[in-house]
Amino acid sequence: xxxAKCKMQSAKCKMQGFLQxxxxxxxxxxxxxxxxxxxxxxxxxxxAFAKSQEYEGRGDFADAIGTMxxxxxxxxxxxxxxxxxxxxxxxxxxxSAAYYQKAIKLKxxxxxxxxxxxxxxxxxxxxxxxxxxxxxxxxxxxxxTTANYRLGSIYYGRKDYAKAEKHLEKxxxxxxxxxxxxxxxxxxxxxxxxxxxxxxxxxKVLLNKPKDTSAxxxxxxxx
Numbered sequence: 001x002x003x004a005k006c007k008m009q010s011a012k013c014k015m016q017g018f019l020q021x022x023x024x025x026x027x028x029x030x031x032x033x034x035x036x037x038x039x040x041x042x043x044x045x046x047x048a049f050a051k052s053q054e055y056e057g058r059g060d061f062a063d064a065i066g067t068m069x070x071x072x073x074x075x076x077x078x079x080x081x082x083x084x085x086x087x088x089x090x091x092x093x094x095x096s097a098a099y100y101q102k103a104i105k106l107k108x109x110x111x112x113x114x115x116x117x118x119x120x121x122x123x124x125x126x127x128x129x130x131x132x133x134x135x136x137x138x139x140x141x142x143x144x145t146t147a148n149y150r151l152g153s154i155y156y157g158r159k160d161y162a163k164a165e166k167h168l169e170k171x172x173x174x175x176x177x178x179x180x181x182x183x184x185x186x187x188x189x190x191x192x193x194x195x196x197x198x199x200x201x202x203x204k205v206l207l208n209k210p211k212d213t214s215a216x217x218x219x220x221x222x223x
Contacts, residue, residue, distance in 0.1 A: 045071055045079075052082065061090035077106040077113075084116050093120035111137050115146060127154065145171050149181060156184060161191045179208045186218055195222050 048071045055064035064086045073079055084099035100117035107113060114133050121129045131154060137147040152167035168185045175181055186201035199222050205215035 049078075049082065052086065056086060056089065061086055065090060065092075074102070075106065077103050077110070080106065081113055081116065084113070084120075088116075088120050088123070093123045096120035097124070109140055111141060111144065118150070130154070143170060143174060145174055149184075152184060152188070156188055156191075159191075161188050164188045165192060177204070177208060179205065179212075182208065183212070183214055186215065190218055190221065198222060 048067050052064045052067040055061070055067060065083065068079060068083050068086065071079065072083070080099045080103040084096050084103060087093075087099060088096035097117060097120040100113055100120065103113040104110060104117060114137050118130045118133050121127075121133065131151065134147040134151050134154075137144050138151075141147075148167040148170045152164045152171065155161070155164035155167065165185075165188050168181060168188055171178070171181045172185055182201055182205045186198050186205060189195075189198035189201060198218065202215045202218040202222075205212055206219075209215070
């Protein structure tokens with residue numbers, strides 16, 4: 001009786017060992033196949049991105065778009081971002097904005113996708129959307145120079161010079177000798193009636209570009 005019990009336990013142990021071995025082998029096969037799939041998938045993606053960039057370099061935006069659409073994955077941030085860019089270059093602004101919005105949905109804190117979205121949105125004249133997107137960027141990165149400069153430009157165009165000054169001041173603090181920022185800042189001061197500040201800034205512009213016609217015009221208006 002005791003011998004029979006031992007034999008049964010031995011058979012049970014062997015079965016457990018066999019099952020464990022099978023599980024390990026199945027796991028190894030799964031992860032190996034997954035690794036091979038991932039490598040193959042990334043190789044395909046890499047080739048498509050390279051080809052699309054090559055077409056873009058030639059100015060063939062339609063084929064640059066078509067190449068990306070052959071490997072399109074809705075949940076891929078990188079593909080949506082790329083399609084947002086090349087459709088924008090091709091003048092398909094509504095389609096471009098849609099791709100950028102998908103990229104933003106996938107990566108809500110992505111500044112590059114938000115900056116990208118602003119391009120087709122501005123081309124479509126959706127300036128309120130553009131302003132909203134730049135303000136969202138500033139929530140994430142208050143010192144972002146691109147968003148601050150472009151908001152400054154928009155508010156200057158809207159003749160809201162006080163808001164323009166606020167955003168341009170941040171840019172100037174970070175890039176004190178940047179030509180575009182200094183020039184816009186100078187004209188903003190002029191429009192606000194801050195003539196002393198405008199005069200100083202116009203003169204700084206002329207240190208950067210001694211024959212700049214806009215800065216010279218600005219100085220000529222200050223008596």
